[in-house]
Amino acid sequence: MIYSYYPGCTLKTKAKELDRYARRSAEALGITLNELPEWQCCGGAYTTAQDEIATKLASVRALAAAEQEGGELVTLCSACHNVLKRVNHDLLTDGEFAGKVNRYMNPEQPYGGKTKVVHYLELLRDTVGFDELAKKVVKPFTGKKIAAYYGCLLLRPGKVLAMDDPENPVIMEDFIRAIGGDPVIYPYRNECCGGYVTLEDQALAVKKSSAVMESAEGFGAELLITACPLCLYNLNKTDGFGTEVHYFTELLAEALGVKD
Amino acid sequence: MDRETNRVREQVLRMSGVNVLKCMRCGKCSGTCPSYEEMDYHPHEFVYMVEKGEIDKLMASESVYKCLTCFACVERCPRGVEPAKLIEAVRLEMVRKQGQNRLKPDRIPALLDEELPQQAIVTAMRKYTK
Numbered sequence: 132m133i134y135s136y137y138p139g140c141t142l143k144t145k146a147k148e149l150d151r152y153a154r155r156s157a158e159a160l161g162i163t164l165n166e167l168p169e170w171q172c173c174g175g176a177y178t179t180a181q182d183e184i185a186t187k188l189a190s191v192r193a194l195a196a197a198e199q200e201g202g203e204l205v206t207l208c209s210a211c212h213n214v215l216k217r218v219n220h221d222l223l224t225d226g227e228f229a230g231k232v233n234r235y236m237n238p239e240q241p242y243g244g245k246t247k248v249v250h251y252l253e254l255l256r257d258t259v260g261f262d263e264l265a266k267k268v269v270k271p272f273t274g275k276k277i278a279a280y281y282g283c284l285l286l287r288p289g290k291v292l293a294m295d296d297p298e299n300p301v302i303m304e305d306f307i308r309a310i311g312g313d314p315v316i317y318p319y320r321n322e323c324c325g326g327y328v329t330l331e332d333q334a335l336a337v338k339k340s341s342a343v344m345e346s347a348e349g350f351g352a353e354l355l356i357t358a359c360p361l362c363l364y365n366l367n368k369t370d371g372f373g374t375e376v377h378y379f380t381e382l383l384a385e386a387l388g389v390k391d
Numbered sequence: 392m393d394r395e396t397n398r399v400r401e402q403v404l405r406m407s408g409v410n411v412l413k414c415m416r417c418g419k420c421s422g423t424c425p426s427y428e429e430m431d432y433h434p435h436e437f438v439y440m441v442e443k444g445e446i447d448k449l450m451a452s453e454s455v456y457k458c459l460t461c462f463a464c465v466e467r468c469p470r471g472v473e474p475a476k477l478i479e480a481v482r483l484e485m486v487r488k489q490g491q492n493r494l495k496p497d498r499i500p501a502l503l504d505e506e507l508p509q510q511a512i513v514t515a516m517r518k519y520t521k
Contacts, residue, residue, distance in 0.1 A: 140510065140513065141508040141509045141510040144509055144510060145506060145507070146508060172513055174513055174514075174517050175510050175511075175513040175514030175517055176460055176513075176517045176518060177513045178479065178483075178517065179407065179475065179476040179479045179480075180404070180405070180406040180407065180476075180479055180480055180483050181405070181406055181408050182406050183483075186517065190412045197412070203475060207429075208510065210510050210514065243469065255513075282461075283459075283460075283461035283462055283463065284462075287461070287462035287463070287465065287466045288462050288465050288466055291464060295465050322425060322461075322463070322497075323425040323461035323463065325425070325459065325461050326459040326460065326461065326511075326514070327459075327460075327510075327511045327514035327515045328426075328456075328457070328459055328515075329507075330494075330502050330507075330511050330515045331456075331494070331502065331515070332457075333430075335429055335457075337426050339459075344497075353455065359510075360508040360510050361508050361510045361511050361514075363508075364506055364507060364508050364511070367506070380412075380455040
């Protein structure tokens, strides 16, 4: 199984672990991730304004390149995933937007949103299968209470991302079960960590992230997992909590015995 | 409503694609907003103030920079009004003006620490700057 892969800016710098363990685990699962030869930063945030075109073109280039390579593009960072999937959705459903984009970029092949954007977790669920993944686990997290932190960008808006139920998701909990852990369900798992506002108002981000940590610990979490570098950063800026925060790919690689 | 106010109102409505008249004033958007306590004007107020044309007050307030773009109000609005799109449109109407960039690149180095992910910087630039 060969897929195009879009790592994004942060996975090349501050979130190398998220990327490295995803690649190693994919290899162990028989999946080839081919990094797109030329990709640009997605911009971190999808702009909802309908007259914004230029801010979405980097995503269009990645999506169009993936179409040429086989048509399925794997993402990992929650922000990249959100931006790429939504821009793709616009191209597929908004003819006026797609027309403007293609007239401006003037590609050999017009791009109309045919690439399928797949989050790494979706790849595990839908292609590998969590049951099959469980069979390949050599070092299970038996008895470990693990809390999944979805945050906001991975699931919302649910109609466009169409990954899981945005209010009662199960994909990360099913992943935790597959690697032998015990998922902790807690109220703040899909509430915001404070996001990019941490840059100019860190107190707000710490307040939001503390609420998440408190909620997870209150329900007995020993470990918290995320797919988002910014969530990890904000959660780690909190004070007074003992729960470690890791990328889900670190646990995956460890469970598969390919971490080091 | 004077002509300029009306123009801004039309522009915000067109940019956001939001139909403010669908709002039934339940307040769920503000109830679920993680930035509620930091805002002078809250998501439900954006909806009715845009409807009334009081956009200059919104543009002048810090509230436009407090939206975390978490899409909680978009997901949870029972009427599909999606207030975050209005907040985004009002903010763009502000930062698109000459000289109104909120975050200038030369301010960034002082805001960095060792672990800060690039994602935070590019997102903030996209939100605060044109």
